[in-house]
Amino acid sequence: MASRTYIIVGNKAATAPFHLNDLAGAAGRMDLLCRSVSAAFFLSHDLRRDVVIYLVLRGGPAPPRTIRISGTDVKYMSPDERNIAGLIRKALSVEDIDPRWVVSTPGIQVSSRDLVDLLQGLSREERANPFHLTEDGGPIDEADLGGYVTFLLGDHNGLTPEQEGLIDDWPRLSLGRTSYHTDHCITVLNHTIDMRAAKGR
């Protein structure tokens, strides 16, 4: 299976423990981020071990927070929003969060990094073949998705101009003219990369 990293920027997403019964409202569209995690990792009766996802949370009350989930080590995760939200809440409950990565539960780490710090700290592998998924990008059909790929996606409101500036040298790809939810984009990306890998290109 082809390895991949997803970076999702949630400009409104809660940065302190939130109530699990109001993910879409008070927690700043945390529902969308939870479904994005679910889309990134879950197969039917299986979990993609070769996926890493970063959630850059930038809503109140303590931005920024970045959460890293690694399929290699993650445990106790189910595909439903409430379960994943519980794991994110647990990560945000860590005391004295600073720029260093701290493990909250197996495979899940939290830090006070913002997008700029996160991008600077990406591994060589993660920086090798990065793409910005955006509606006005080039058709994904024509892109080389071999080896390790990294995709950056915005939330329901997209990236700020400042955030766009940080990745203006990343190739821009699009899934077509229709505007999809972030989690649906990840599902389509996973399927597209799977199909390419199966065809050996």
Added chain:
Amino acid sequence: MASRTYIIVGNKAATAPFHLNDLAGAAGRMDLLCRSVSAAFFLSHDLRRDVVIYLVLRGGPAPPRTIRISGTDVKYMSPDERNIAGLIRKALSVEDIDPRWVVSTPGIQVSSRDLVDLLQGLSREERANPFHLTEDGGPIDEADLGGYVTFLLGDHNGLTPEQEGLIDDWPRLSLGRTSYHTDHCITVLNHTIDMRAAKGR
């Protein structure tokens, strides 16, 4: 946009009002059905008006129940699991559910139909171009997805042999060798049909 109907069979899914905090457990993988509804209808800041989804619920305590959601009329629906689960619970709260369709909230109807009755009652349009999505089907790349298409999908455990028998004359299509969650299949199907429609085939 190309019109489409999705039929999802949830063999364990609750058939009476359930608790919103345990969709994946006691409600019989209702989380998966809710995400399937979300995947079927939601675009970024928009809703697919030309989609119909049927959820065939066959778990305890009062099977069968079938819920019909029509994008033409549906209101008050958000893409998060908890919101959609609330609308399904409301449908299951209707008194004296029988084989006739009864509206529970705008665009959502409930009946005591099982899969066999549902299939017999499909409209001529819905019966015109039906497909069974299953791992051992033919590659979707080669299928004609023009006009109105209907897809039947199983839940995490698939269809029973009896259910398979009801649609053994439907062409079988597959999204590849990887086994995906039902909601992820719907997302990929929507994207695939969108792309075909954009290319005019």
